Amino acid sequence: MSPARWLHMVWRNLWHRRLGALVNLILLALGTGIISLLLLLQGQVEQKFQNDLRGVDLVIGAKGSPLQLVLSAVYQIDAPTGNVPIAAVKSILQGPMVGGAIPLAYGDSYRGYRIVGTSTTFTDRFETDLAAGRNWSAPLEVVLGAGVARATGLELGAHFHGSHGVAGGEAHAHHDFTVVGILEASNSVLDQLILTDPASVWAVHESAVPERSVQWENPSEWPDSLDLTAVLVQFRGRMGLFQLPRAVNATPGLQAALPSVEVNRLIGLLGIGTTTLQVVGAGITIMAGISVFLALFLRLRERRRELALLRAMGYHPWALFALLLGEGLLLAGIGAVLGLVLSRLGLVLVNRLAAGEFHWSFTAEPVPQEGLLVLGVLALGVLAALIPALMAMRVDVAKALAEE
């Protein structure tokens, strides 16, 4: 029997019992799809967390949840814990263990995109250049992340008003921001931010704006009279990890959060949910395997004469084995492909939700583990068909043909 004829017969057999095969396929696709989607998301979420963490060893902010502080200051996906007076952090930041400090003043937004007052070194962490225009040099000048520019349609020279909070609160109608630059896409949190000088944030909130231009790269230059929402700190050496958090936490009203610790804890928490869903996906896939086995096994009896006929027509017992095994394999193959398609459709849905909530987007690029997943599903198909295939080889030809 030629491979093409084998495939034809396998396909015709599946098509002949298409309703049962459809149930098998739905289960296979569902199980594979859930696992595949989790693999896609897990890898990208972890990568995204690590990417956005670049150059940040410590976050200083107001007392509260350290995880909330990290999520709001580094990933811009949570509410800030409060403000900290510059006077309180300045002495710490001028210490020998601090390699660099980036001020953050935030709390406003434009169409859901956060406006962050910071220094121009903020973008250096992401090794991203301007795609157009220049950096801000005066209050109320802003640079847009690539995602913001694309979503809002704002161009160089455009003016807009910010709103209080991130959920479209009261508009700050008396203060016009002007777009002076647009950043290249960096596939990081930067793409979703509107960057400006911290003085812009104070101006909008009608705080006292420093009269002179501030060198934000140097903490000693920071004006004592104002507040920041958080400060991103880079250690000069390893000792910073042991001494700086202690020093910060000893200061009234301040807390230090180690992003790597908080992120690992968060990924750990997410991991419990991910593992649970993976177990559910694996369970559905195994059930699919059992359903394939049952379908082939239960049909063996009604197919006895067919199988005997094939033997009588000159088909080798191994040809019958290959036919049954082929049915399991083809079902598993189609199920795996459908599962991968399903995971991509799921990703579109997740992207819609994540775009609305966090301005995140995930790519459908295959991950290596998906190859292993497909191989696993194919192996399951073979395993499910193995016993029926072996039984098909042992059919009593004369007895089966004598049956009516």
Place this chain on the structure above:
Amino acid sequence: MLQTRNLQYRYAEGPALSFPDLQVEAGARLLVLGESGCGKSTLLHLLAGLLKPASGTVELRGTDLSRLSPAARDRFRGRHIGLVYQHPPFVASLSVRDNLLLSPFARQRKASAGQDGNAESKTALERLPTIAERLGIAPLLQRLPHKLSVGERQRAAIARALLGGPGGPDLILADEPTSALDRRRCDAVRELLIEAATNSGAALVVVTHDDRLVPHFEQRVELTPAYPTGPAAQHRAQHHAPQNPEPA
């Protein structure tokens, strides 16, 4: 063409069966008669190489089937023997056409291999329209087997038997091909079988308890109900010319 010697078969339970020696030449017709349970179908399966005899030999074209390996026996059967059953089995998922070509397709290899099986399936494909036309099933080739009537299934089974082997089978074995049919259908199937065998030059062996076929076969063997083997073994083999033969 077909020759058996001292053929015996033993089921796991029940008495062993012994069969008369048979000799059927190419183009000849042998009718094996007997009541239910006397071993007619067992004999047919022994002749087809589907059962292995406890003792004795079945030779077709000088080849002793019991000396072949199971795989070689399957191939040999596919190339040289056509089988027709009272209730012919079909692969339900395949079209009538694909069912008719099961045997040549079994030996088909990859297109590039250039083996005999490919030439055989090519020949079978060429012969298919003629045979299907002659048996009146040409319009039914694309249908699924369950859509066929009883008569159409019988004719399709005969067509399938004729398509085995490079130029048709050397031996056609039919098991109760007419027993469940009324007189008119019985005549039609009998005529088709005899005509098919005559045209292809194949030997025809029919096992049946249907006495209506008797006048149309020049060779007849009547099996008696199963007897133990050994000295008490009995069977009655009668070889004689048909009485009141009708045109085939």
